[in-house]
Amino acid sequence: MKNLFAFLKKNREITNEPDLDMTKIPKHIAIIMDGNGRWAKERNLPRALGHKAGVEAIRKIVKECDRLGVEYLTLYAFSTENWNRPVKEIDSLMKLLVDYLKKEFEELNANDVVINSIGNISKLPLICREELKYAYEKTKDNKGLILNLALNYGGRSEIVDAVKEISADLINKKISKDQINEDLFSKYMYTSKMPDPDLIIRPSGELRLSNFLLWQSAYSELWFSDINWPDFHEKELQSAIEDYQKRDRRFGKVK
Ligand code: FPP
Numbered sequence: 093m094k095n096l097f098a099f100l101k102k103n104r105e106i107t108n109e110p111d112l113d114m115t116k117i118p119k120h121i122a123i124i125m126d127g128n129g130r131w132a133k134e135r136n137l138p139r140a141l142g143h144k145a146g147v148e149a150i151r152k153i154v155k156e157c158d159r160l161g162v163e164y165l166t167l168y169a170f171s172t173e174n175w176n177r178p179v180k181e182i183d184s185l186m187k188l189l190v191d192y193l194k195k196e197f198e199e200l201n202a203n204d205v206v207i208n209s210i211g212n213i214s215k216l217p218l219i220c221r222e223e224l225k226y227a228y229e230k231t232k233d234n235k236g237l238i239l240n241l242a243l244n245y246g247g248r249s250e251i252v253d254a255v256k257e258i259s260a261d262l263i264n265k266k267i268s269k270d271q272i273n274e275d276l277f278s279k280y281m282y283t284s285k286m287p288d289p290d291l292i293i294r295p296s297g298e299l300r301l302s303n304f305l306l307w308q309s310a311y312s313e314l315w316f317s318d319i320n321w322p323d324f325h326e327k328e329l330q331s332a333i334e335d336y337q338k339r340d341r342r343f344g345k346v347k
Contacts, residue, residue: 112160112330116337118290120164121157121329122312124304125149127296127320134320140184145322147192156326158203158237160333164286165239166210168304172246175215186217189243193223197230204236210282211245212253238286245282247306254280283308291336295319295328313339 125146132142150167157165170185193207200207207227213220220243257280261267267276278284288308292301297318301309315332317324340347 111334113337114161117161118313118333118336119162120166120287120289120291121162121332122166122168122289122292122305122309123153124168124292124294124298124302125321125324126294126298126302128322130296131320131322139181142320142322143181143185143188147188149322149324150192151196152326153324153329154200154205154237154239155203156329158205160329162237164289165237166242166283166289166305167240168242168245168302170211170243170245171303172211172244172249173303175244186220189216189220189241190223193227197227200227200239201231201234204234205231206234206236206238207231207241208238209241209243210250211243212249213243215244240283240286242304245304247301247303250282251307253282278307281307288312291315291332293317293329293332295321295324311341311343313341 128142128146129139130142131145132139135141154165169189174185175182197207207224209224209228213224216224224241224243254277258267258272258277262269283305288310289305289312291314292305292309292312293315294300295317297316299316305312313336315335317328317332319328
């Protein structure tokens with residue numbers, strides 16, 4: 093019964109979406125959540141409050157992706173380079189992560205969301221790792237949106253890690269040199285169990301990937317906006333998807 097209501101609700105809302113082709117929703121959306129600091133500065137607020145406002149945007153966008161039927165949502169929450177920020181800011185980001193997981197867990201779980209992460213989380217504070225572990229365990233059999241948090245993530249270090257693992261498997265004769273190809277390489281990436289992102293979104297006016305999903309973004313469609321992440325609402329996500337649906341994805345081939 094619960095599922096029937098959810099189905100009816102989803103379909104009623106979807107039919108209210110005149111500009112989106114519901115048969116062409118990107119399977120995997122990845123977002124570089126940028127501009128929290130500038131959002132705070134514009135309001136004479138501390139940077140930590142910019143990140144806090146960024147978490148509100150996460151809440152909305154996760155719900156909207158779920159409603160639209162996006163299967164994977166990857167959020168760049170903390171990069172390998174973000175350790176170079178002031179300790180106070182790093183602490184506030186780690187605290188926000190714990191608070192988010194604690195506060196949102198019940199609702200995410202009830203909505204069948206799977207909580208996942210990419211990146212080297214062994215370097216995160218224990219409390220973050222514990223909260224993440226709990227969330228992975230409890231949601232691993234869910235069947236809905238896969239929410240993938242990029243934490244202590246760097247595209248280059250992901251590639252280096254893959255090379256190290258491939259070398260170890262070569263030395264241990266688990267694989268042979270001839271087996272190394274793009275498909276095999278992909279299996280050694282943190283994202284081995286998910287498709288490459290169809291659409292990468294970066295708000296805040298910056299036009300770069302900043303070490304995000306370097307391997308996986310080879311054929312991703314990129315979408316940029318001047319809006320800072322805390323001001324990124326459902327409407328912006330819909331615009332990004334609408335633009336994406338107009339793109340001609342050829343993957344290097346001729347139509
Ligand atoms: C970039 O904005 C944003 C980040 C480095 C952190 C993003 C993290 C969150 C939104 C919250 C924590 C995450 C979770 C999953 C709860 P910036 O600070 O670089 O902005 P600026 O370029 O304007 O200074």
